[in-house]
Amino acid sequence: MIDSLGQVVVYVNDIEQAAKFWKDQVGFELVERQENLGLVSYLVAPKKDSQVQIVLQDKAQVAELSPELDLGTPSFLMESADLDATYQFMLDRGVLVMPIVDLGLMRVFNFSDLEENYFAIREVKK
Structure with missing residues (x-):
């Protein structure tokens, strides 16, 4: 059974600007910067201990790795x-x-x- 919703992924064109926007303009906290296989992502949330986080990922990199994904914004x-x-x-x-x-x-x-x-x-x- 599913217990909770942990993360929502938002695919963006400029990951650095997106992370700055959520932190500086929306007031979210940067939970973590991750890098895996050259793919950078940022985890942001209203508070570091929030139950749900937004994962910002580079749209172009994800499209290259997984062309079958729908990269629309939820x-x-x-x-x-x-x-x-x-x-x-x-x-x-x-x-x-x-x-x-x-x-x-x-x-x-x-x-x-x-x-x-x-x-x-x-x-x-x-």
Whole structure:
């Protein structure tokens, strides 16, 4: 049986810029830099001990090693206990953010990384 979701892989064109974006602009922590068979990847997460991490991998290198893979960006929904503060934090750091939307069941906003991949953050009161 599956016990949890551990990592989500995001394939990017510029791995160094992507790692910098997630660390400096989104405020994630760099968990680890890995290199295996010449393939560099970065593990980033909201906190080093987060249950789920984002793995950033070089799209071109992965395509060369595994041409059968779908390298599209997954959609995932992150959570914040203070959506307004998270929104302002990202806005202040130059992240392209869409307006906060109240969907009735939740408040949410989308943001874009430097490669125009979009991600969402919803408010979860603790």
